[in-house]
Amino acid sequence: MPLRAIDRLVDFLVRYNRLLLALAVILALLSIAPAGRLAFDQSIESLYAAQNIRLQDYVEGKSLFGGDEFVFVAYTDPELFTDAGQTRLEELANQLELVSGVDENSIQSLNRTLGFTRFLGNSRRDQLIEFSRGILLGDDNQTTAVALRLLDPKDPDPHKKSPVPRAETLAEIKRIAAKQTIPTFVVGEPVLVHDMFRYAQEDGEWMGWAASGLLVLVIVFFLRSLRAVVLPFIIVQFVILWTKAILFQSGMQLSMVSSILGSLVTIIGVSTVVYMSLYYRKQRDEHNRVNAFRQTVKTIGTDVFWVCLTTAAGFGAQLSSHLHPVRSFGITMVIGSLLVLVAMVLVLPGGFLIGRERESLPVPRGEQQVNQSLEGLSHWVLDHQWAVWSMCGILVCFSAFGLSRLKIETDFSKNFRANSPVVQGLNFLESRLGGAGAWEVNFPAPASLTEDFLDKVRQLADELRALEGKDGPALTKVVAVTDGLDMVPTIPFLAGTPDTKASWLNRVQPEFMRSLYNPHSGRMRIMLRSYERQSSEAKEQLISRAGEIARSKFPETKVTGLFVLLTFLIESLLHDQWTDLMLGAISLITIMTIAYRSLWMGIVSLIPNVVPIVLLLGGMGWLNVPVNIGTAMISSDTMGLTIHDSIFFISAYLRARRSGLNFSGALHHVQSETRQPLLYSNIALIVGFLVLATSHFVPLIYFGVMVSVAIAGGLAVNLLLLPLLLQFGERGTNEGRNTL
Secondary structure, three states, X not given: OOHHHHHHHHHHHHHOHHHHHHHHHHHHHHHHHHHHOOOEOOOHHHHOOOOOHHHHHHHHHHHHHOOOOEEEEEEEOOOOOOHHHHHHHHHHHHHHHOOOOEOHHHOEOHHHHHOOHHHHOHHHHHHHHHHHEOOOEOOOOOEEEEEEEEOEOOOOOOOOEOOOOHHHHHHHHHHHHHOOOOOEEEEOHHHHHHHXXXXXXXXXXXXXXXXHHHHHHHHHHHHOOHHHHHHHHHHHHHHHHHXXXXXXXXXXXXXXXXXXXXXXXXXXXXXXXXXXXXXXHHHOOOOOHHHHHHHHHHHHHHHHHHHHHHHHHHHHHHHHOOOHHHHHHHHHHHHXXXXXXXXXXHHHHHHHHOOOOOOOOOOOOOHHHHHHXXXXXXXXXXXXXXXXXXXXXXXXXXXXXXXXXXXXXXXXXXXXXXXXXXHHHHHHHHHHOOOOEEEEEEEEOOOOOOHHHHHHHHHXXXXXXXXXXXXXXXOOEEEOHHHHHOOOOOEOOOEOOHHHHHHHHHHHOHHHHHHHEEOOOOEEEEEEEEOOOOOHHHHHHHHHHHHHHHHHHOOOOEEEOHHHHHHOHHHHHHOOHHHHHHHHHHHHHXXXXXXXXXXXHHHHHHHHHHHHHHHHHHHHHHOOOOEOOOOOOHHHXXXXXXXXXXXXXXXXXXXXXXXXXXXXXHHHHHHHHHHHHXXXXXXXXXXXXXXXXXXXXXXXXXXXXXXXXXXXXXXXXXXXXXXXXXXXXXXXXXXXXXXX
């Protein structure tokens, strides 16, 4: 920006600082209501691209058979088979049947199943008990469950649509379970998915506030200035409010990925405002507050502009994703990054110039010791260049090999702490009542059932039951239409053919046939249950083997279900990440090349941001840290978050070179002007984001730790490697002439 334009901008900011601050407050107040109404998309389907074949099969299966969103309300009762035990079970089933959002025709319980002996005869009692085992009855003959199917709040069919949100339905089910005299667990994949979104939303918001509070304490400790604390806090909160209000007015929703909006805006806002505050304090040693503010904006205002623009560009790369939540997250962060710049323009003039201020500002804590340490580090790096280059090269190569060792975490329960209610319930169900994973194989079926077709279904069901896992049967339950039809006695003229048996069974238990066979669409399915808590390799192998067996009988078989979607969820999130990372890198190099009018400087500004990502992901591979939801997008997220250090560093270096200083003198100037503020702001951010380690949601823990490590790595690379890159660029070039 030309100097004359900058002077006019500074004059405007100084003259109207109170008016600008008032405008920021008014906008924040107007944003409170719409921001509070911003919805949170809790659909697992939204985490897949619309053209994803697994998602298409899942949606088709739901439309044909009503889906597999089953919830189990389970407990252990030593008196289960007594009259008192059966009465307790019936009362629980009756209460759950009345819950809004539950398909009342789907309620299954042991006492209701045994009630079919009225129609099938007492001779079938033992057969019914064995049929219920692994679903409604445990091997101990004491553990039981009421199984129910949830209605979909987004189902286009008004007869199948839930009248209340999923959260309200599950809350009522859990309330009923909590009132039971026997410890009762509410378990199922829909519960896992719901609690994932709930923790992501609640903990994301809470941790954003907690991180901000901890940042305040760290900044107060180092800078000893209340103004330096209040300003970044206000800017971050204003930006969050404005971003949410804009999203609401645009008809968008927050996704699970977007729940970390506050945390990421905190990184951008705190780093830039703390840097400006420290630069302003140095200017106050020679100027009054107005002139110090003018000099601050003139000198580093353009740097702040490029910081916000490159951050927006880094997140903007995610707009190329096929996943709606990732695109939504990209849009959200582009808006948030640019609004940080708007907030700084509106808030900082008044923040620096309004109110009384001491004649001499306090010296940051440990300033002399920090300067001496950084000065010594600069000399050490320049004196041991080959050691630094060699060590960096070895680490990058070692980490690059670690990338091939990365594994995906598909045990969905590991998204929660081991002592959380959802994991305790899952452990109870999987240890006493079979697996919690519900899925299916579905295949073409005739409009009228024949014995030949049903024989093939029986054979397929038997082969699926024979599938062996590591410690026994791979599938804990296999349910086919033949299981129900075979229990109906053959009665000439009344129940002698498959179709008459099916009609009779429909009258006795309409949910059974309807959930497994759709004669109008010509499809049938076999319901499968398996353990949720197993490795990704075991799950993927089991899904593949079940599909192969089913296709040997019915070539047009589709394997789908919530279990399948959850198994491949992280793979879905990772699908576009390398593309997004590449687009982000190209965008950042392009912007910084334009800013510095030098391709070399564009590349130099990117290297300190790529190296920490490689080291981080490679280290995860070598340490066998699996990629979960929190780390699936860490590479593309951190690309736009750590570049601000490089921009401030390079800009200060170029200003020093333009002033006539040689290379060593310029580095010394950068150390005093830039490194100290960056060190303080990065320490504040690292400590602030480590608060995410207290989350109930494990991916948020991973995210907080990984971002802290990435920030620390970016700082280390900027302190160690960036000076050497700048020195390398001095050879044969004249970067000191470049301007912003």
